Amino acid sequence: MKRILIANRGEIAVRIIRACRDMGIEAVAVYSDCDRAARHVRLAGRAVHIGGNPPAESYLRIDRVIDAARRADADAVHPGYGFLAENEEFAAACRDAGLTFIGPTPEAIALMGSKTAARQAAMEAGVPVVPGTEEPLGLDVPDAAIAGLAERIGYPIMIKAVAGGGGKGMRVVSSVAELSGAVRSARSEAQASFGDPAIYLERRILNPRHVEVQLLGDHHGTVIPFVERECSIQRRHQKVIEETPSAAVGDAVRRRLTSDAAAIARSVGYTNAGTMEFLLDGSDHFYFLEMNTRLQVEHPITEMVTGVDLVQWQIRIARGERLTIDPAAAVKPRGHAIECRIYAEDADAGFMPSPGHIAALHVPSGPGIRDDSGAEAGGDVPIFYDPMISKLIAWGDDRPQAIARMRRALREYDVSGIKTTVPFFRWMLDQPDFVDGRFHTGYLDEILRSRAGEPFTPPDDERIEVAVVAAAIQHFLRPNRQNPMNPTNPLNPVKPGSAWRARARSEALRD
Amino acid sequence: MTLYVDVNGRRYAVDVARRNGAFLVSVDGRQREVDVKEVGGVLSLLIGTKSYEISIDGSTVHVEGIPVQVGIGSPRPSWGKAGASPSTALGTSMGAGGPQQISAPMPGKIVKLLVKPGDRVEPRQGLVVVEAMKMENELRARAAGTVAEVRAVEGTTVEAGAILMILE
Numbered sequence: 155m156k157r158i159l160i161a162n163r164g165e166i167a168v169r170i171i172r173a174c175r176d177m178g179i180e181a182v183a184v185y186s187d188c189d190r191a192a193r194h195v196r197l198a199g200r201a202v203h204i205g206g207n208p209p210a211e212s213y214l215r216i217d218r219v220i221d222a223a224r225r226a227d228a229d230a231v232h233p234g235y236g237f238l239a240e241n242e243e244f245a246a247a248c249r250d251a252g253l254t255f256i257g258p259t260p261e262a263i264a265l266m267g268s269k270t271a272a273r274q275a276a277m278e279a280g281v282p283v284v285p286g287t288e289e290p291l292g293l294d295v296p297d298a299a300i301a302g303l304a305e306r307i308g309y310p311i312m313i314k315a316v317a318g319g320g321g322k323g324m325r326v327v328s329s330v331a332e333l334s335g336a337v338r339s340a341r342s343e344a345q346a347s348f349g350d351p352a353i354y355l356e357r358r359i360l361n362p363r364h365v366e367v368q369l370l371g372d373h374h375g376t377v378i379p380f381v382e383r384e385c386s387i388q389r390r391h392q393k394v395i396e397e398t399p400s401a402a403v404g405d406a407v408r409r410r411l412t413s414d415a416a417a418i419a420r421s422v423g424y425t426n427a428g429t430m431e432f433l434l435d436g437s438d439h440f441y442f443l444e445m446n447t448r449l450q451v452e453h454p455i456t457e458m459v460t461g462v463d464l465v466q467w468q469i470r471i472a473r474g475e476r477l478t479i480d481p482a483a484a485v486k487p488r489g490h491a492i493e494c495r496i497y498a499e500d501a502d503a504g505f506m507p508s509p510g511h512i513a514a515l516h517v518p519s520g521p522g523i524r525d526d527s528g529a530e531a532g533g534d535v536p537i538f539y540d541p542m543i544s545k546l547i548a549w550g551d552d553r554p555q556a557i558a559r560m561r562r563a564l565r566e567y568d569v570s571g572i573k574t575t576v577p578f579f580r581w582m583l584d585q586p587d588f589v590d591g592r593f594h595t596g597y598l599d600e601i602l603r604s605r606a607g608e609p610f611t612p613p614d615d616e617r618i619e620v621a622v623v624a625a626a627i628q629h630f631l632r633p634n635r636q637n638p639m640n641p642t643n644p645l646n647p648v649k650p651g652s653a654w655r656a657r658a659r660s661e662a663l664r665d
Numbered sequence: 666m667t668l669y670v671d672v673n674g675r676r677y678a679v680d681v682a683r684r685n686g687a688f689l690v691s692v693d694g695r696q697r698e699v700d701v702k703e704v705g706g707v708l709s710l711l712i713g714t715k716s717y718e719i720s721i722d723g724s725t726v727h728v729e730g731i732p733v734q735v736g737i738g739s740p741r742p743s744w745g746k747a748g749a750s751p752s753t754a755l756g757t758s759m760g761a762g763g764p765q766q767i768s769a770p771m772p773g774k775i776v777k778l779l780v781k782p783g784d785r786v787e788p789r790q791g792l793v794v795v796e797a798m799k800m801e802n803e804l805r806a807r808a809a810g811t812v813a814e815v816r817a818v819e820g821t822t823v824e825a826g827a828i829l830m831i832l833e
Contacts, residue, residue: 506770531706568718577730620710620717623679623699
């Protein structure tokens with residue numbers, strides 16, 4: 155394997171290019187119109203233009219990515235995550251084109267990408283899943299039969315629409331008395347929303363944590379699971395902070411969790427990197443949720459506590475190498491690691507996206523800090539893609555040290571030109587429940603709802619006074635400055651941008 | 666000349682003078698000497714023995730990474746009534762009164778209108794949902810008012826800066 159095409163952009167493309175360089179492999183970047191000058195294009199040894207700005211015209215175009223691999227004479231493709239990473243047609247197209255796909259087989263992607271098939275595989279491997287009904291419950295199923303099923307699953311239960319999504323047709327039922335009314339309203343809502351009144355029942359896990367197990371599988375039958383990651387700090391079902399190990403998982407649970415995850419992977423002959431996601435309740439019961447058949451955003455925290463380079467191993471596995479990682483060391487974390495996903499969003503304005511030109515960027519470093527970023531000063535955050543610009547990772551001997559280092563790093567992190575979620579993370583890391591490790595998947599949304607819209611990091615009197623002094627001195631040096639965004643001011647790092655960018659910035663000040 | 670600097674709706678009277686390469690800055694009559702150096706886009710301020718790192722981004726002054734919204738007002742407060750005034754652009758208490766134009770912060774698609782002409786709205790009430798960067802974003806009212814005009818149409822795409830709605 156001499157040349158790998160990376161079918162992605164942004165920070166993950168940069169991360170994979172670095173792994174390639176570490177291994178003496180040439181990296182090929184692909185780019186859309188607006189990414190011509192992006193960091194991943196400049197870091198790569200070769201780069202191929204694959205189309206227009208909307209992902210459907212470039213990063214999601216299987217034909218163009220395969221064609222780019224041919225033109226650059228690549229022999230393998232790494233999909234990163236997002237875009238085509240879990241698309242079995244893409245994995246198959248790579249195989250058909252004689253390219254090594256650095257990931258699982260198209261068959262494994264198809265199988266484990268189906269929630270019901272993955273759930274079936276877990277059950278066959280003897281791994282607990284959230285108890286629920288296996289078959290859709292149509293209008294022909296009488297209430298008495300549903301009550302019997304609910305009794306067997308155990309209350310509280312969730313009623314969900316088979317065709318559902320977005321909370322539509324979803325009801326929580328805590329006793330049999332509420333059941334038939336909830337079934338009726340869930341069915342009519344499902345019918346109205348999706349044209350299908352079929353529902354199913356599932357046990358409701360109260361205040362669960364989201365824990366997951368990273369694993370690697372080679373082509374010689376070896377599967378190695380890694381110490382769990384805790385990803386319960388979520389905003390609207392999107393992870394925002396991940397850490398490892400989980401404060402809620404002890405040695406006994408870790409042994410069962412990791413061996414169960416590996417058992418599912420072995421039972422389907424899974425190869426390359428993947429992650430099994432579980433819900434963990436308050437009494438050490440865990441339930442398989444789903445599998446991600448790719449590298450994950452939060453992979454660096456596993457790397458920090460195990461010393462394993464997961465991306466390099468993805469490449470080595472794809473080359474046919476045998477896993478030589480010590481399985482015992484993989485589940486024994488060295489210290490603690492935390493990741494904050496830094497988004498180009500204005501947290502004080504309801505997490506409104508804040509694309510645009512990055513005027514200045516000062517990235518933290520120092521003991522225990524890693525910044526996996528695709529952003530740089532002078533670069534742009536385009537409006538077309540995911541607004542995550544960087545992943546900030548802190549490692550410490552233990553959780554308190556990791557948190558302290560993350561706080562220090564967030565304090566040094568300074569971005570101008572766009573808004574980022576850094577101020578939100580500074581607030582988040584000071585929340586007593588977070589510091590104590592007391593949270594569940596609904597925790598962040600709950601505390602965000604209880605806020606009245608006050609800024610996450612309100613300045614104290616001292617900082618306000620210093621800001622007044624700084625603004626006055628700047629004005630003193632450039633008294634003709636009518637517009638605070640005047641680009642001619644040498645002390646003002648904001649560069650001239652297009653009208654809409656200036657507009658986006660001034661609008662972003664509104665809450 | 667006295668400058669007026671607005672933060673969080675409060676106005677500070679500031680005088681700045683040079684002295685021996687440093688600055689003498691008085692805020693509401695309290696004077697201090699400030700040593701300023703610019704280093705790669707950030708400002709280092711020494712006030713007495715205290716050291717502050719500052720970056721200025723439009724009307725946001727970051728003090729040790731904490732953003733502070735700042736408006737420079739003129740000595741004559743009436744100047745601040747015009748829409749172009751940095752003070753009113755801050756959208757703090759200074760922004761109350763007068764029509765509010767709600768415009769698209771970025772190109773996107775109008776997903777849902779949450780109000781109609783004639784509706785009374787409260788501060789921070791959601792007005793219109795715009796989809797951009799794979800996410801739905803709710804634009805909210807800065808201050809209380811009445812919906813005077815709705816220009817946005819559900820399902821259509823809009824350019825950045827397009828006026829979606831006017832409140833009075």
